[in-house]
Amino acid sequence: MPNRPRAALATETLTGLVTDAAAAPSMHNAQPWNFRFHSGTATLDLRADPARAMPESDPEHRALHLSCGAALFNLRVAAVHEGRDPGVRVLPDPADPFLLATVELADPAPPADPAGLWPLYPAIRQRHTSRWPFADTEVPDDVRAELIDAARREGADLGFVSQWHAEEIVDLVHDAEGRDDADPARRAELDRWTRLGDEAESATTGVPEYAFGPRQRDGHAPVRDFAGRHEVADRGTTSFEHIPHLAVLGTAQDGPADWLTAGQAMQRVLLTATVRGLATSLTSHALEWQDLRSLTRDPLSAMAHVQMVLRLGYGPQGPATPRRPVHDILTIA
Structure with a gap:
């Protein structure tokens, strides 16, 4: 990852980013992720939490990785919304398989938003899994x-x-x-x-x-x-x-x-x-x-x-499901 300018990240901004990341769906809403922020490098680690794995239905941790990948995408969207350019490395340490990604929160984000993430930000809090009936209307x-x-x-x-x-x-x-x-x-x-x-x-x-x-x-x-x-x-x-x-x-x-x-x-x-x-x-x-x-x-x-x-x-959005408190999933070093 190239060296890029870093700026201090306010605790309120950091907790907001992690809250948005944790709005992602996960298998049985187990929320199998933890985050560790390194203040000196403005880097956020995304770690899988094996205590929240599903050994019977997901023995290889495939669904766990999908869940954490969804949280990583939310984090990218939220970072761009906060004016940060997230530099992502997935699986950066072969010796540490539960370190799934590191995200360098450099500043500023490109004004052009080449990845097209900015328009998706409102949907992070609007999206909920719906187990209600949908209309038979075709998706255009x-x-x-x-x-x-x-x-x-x-x-x-x-x-x-x-x-x-x-x-x-x-x-x-x-x-x-x-x-x-x-x-x-x-x-x-x-x-x-x-x-x-x-x-x-x-x-x-x-x-x-x-x-x-x-x-x-x-x-x-x-x-x-x-x-x-x-x-x-x-x-x-x-x-x-x-x-x-x-x-x-x-x-x-x-x-x-x-x-x-x-x-x-x-x-x-x-x-x-x-x-x-x-x-x-x-x-x-x-x-x-x-x-x-x-x-x-x-x-x-x-x-x-x-x-x-x-x-x-087309049908009702499902209700919001509970989330772990930020202090349970975020450590600041």
Whole structure:
């Protein structure tokens, strides 16, 4: 990374940047990240938190890397918004695999914003995972093209799936649900991150019951039911879309650096979709079983490795889910 001018970073600005970064989605809202700021070099480390990993459903930490990649992208957007030019190095130390990135917060940011990050900033706080029904309205071609370009700008591919492929993915999700239900360890892992009753109001991690959305009476939306076997008062049931609008995001290779690339691309797509008035959710259920993951790929597609399935459409944004306090995730050295 070339040497660039550095300027002091006020604590209030730093905490704002980390708060924005931590608004990213993560598997089961585990928020598996920590940040360490080095005052002398104006550099922020992004570290994965293995204590918040999912050993049953994510043993290789692929989803953990995607989550942290999404936080890294949010950090880049927030830094540009604050007038900083973020210089990013991913996986800078082979001996420290949980040091996922270092971000040099040089000053000032180029006024032209060549990466096109500035317009995405408002969507950081507007984007929430929606487990509610979407309309069957098609996503316009120009919006699809913009989302495809968003993924490409971060080094990944995005493809909107055909109706037969969407039906296949929904079937794979149902297969994964059945497997999970029969696996006590996986059920226990999901329960660990499910927040019910009074706990839903005070939790800082996990998926609270007010974000579960209604039960699906009919339709084919691949939405994970976090309630599982638990009863949730006043939840209700309703019809979901019969033809879900799904997109698959993928990469050419399938290692830690590629997972971070996919996480950044995923977040860029989600923020772009939010700016364009779309509600979004993520569907990783089938990807958590290696044999099912390979089947989510369209055999007619050039995409090599599917990293995430996105559900897009017009409907309510989901509610904000809790976040860990900044003092829990940020250390200043």
